[in-house]
Amino acid sequence: MWPGLITDSGVANVLPPVQLDVERDAWPSADAVVCINMVHIAPWSATLGLLRGSAACLPNGGRLILYGPYRFDGVFTAPSNEQFDRSLREQNSTWGVRDLSRIGQRAEAVGFDAEPDIVPLPANNHLAIFRKSGASS
Numbered sequence: 831m832w833p834g835l836i837t838d839s840g841v842a843n844v845l846p847p848v849q850l851d852v853e854r855d856a857w858p859s860a861d862a863v864v865c866i867n868m869v870h871i872a873p874w875s876a877t878l879g880l881l882r883g884s885a886a887c888l889p890n891g892g893r894l895i896l897y898g899p900y901r902f903d904g905v906f907t908a909p910s911n912e913q914f915d916r917s918l919r920e921q922n923s924t925w926g927v928r929d930l931s932r933i934g935q936r937a938e939a940v941g942f943d944a945e946p947d948i949v950p951l952p953a954n955n956h957l958a959i960f961r962k963s964g965a966s967s
């Protein structure tokens with residue numbers, strides 16, 4: 831939520847936003863991490879930074895929740911996502927719709943369960959909910 835929206839809405843239970851480069855900054859501790867529409871519009875190194883930073887800032891049992899379009903075992907869930915992937919790569923060769931099993935492998939390496947809970951959402955997007963188990967390889 832943007833600073834103005836927080837103020838305007840009058841909600842009392844939302845902290846101000848924190849500027850965070852997932853690849854660089856020290857992360858504040860958190861009860862959960864929600865990442866919306868980032869991993870496909872940033873280099874793969876940003877996904878790795880997101881996983882590392884989330885693992886470091888969450889307690890065991892904490893959740894990293896990703897939202898966006900994904901491939902599953904290399905397969906696109908819809909032609910529109912395949913087209914979207916092409917247009918992303920044309921804009922920037924380091925972008926692209928990520929494979930969730932590849933994210934899962936890297937997530938497991940930093941202490942999350944490899945298999946996220948998956949929630950299908952409209953427009954061929956998904957939630958992928960990774961649970962921090964604490965065991966990293």
Ligand SMILES: C[S@@+](CC[C@H](N)C(=O)[O-])C[C@H]1O[C@@H](n2cnc3c(N)ncnc32)[C@H](O)[C@@H]1O
Nearest residue numbers: 850851852853866867868869871872873876879
């Ligand atoms: C398409 S926008 C999505 C914005 C918003 N989450 C939404 O869904 O409307 C992609 C976002 O990825 C963010 N992003 C890219 N690289 C990042 C990085 N290294 N650390 C943090 N955020 C990053 C950009 O700042 C941008 O806000």
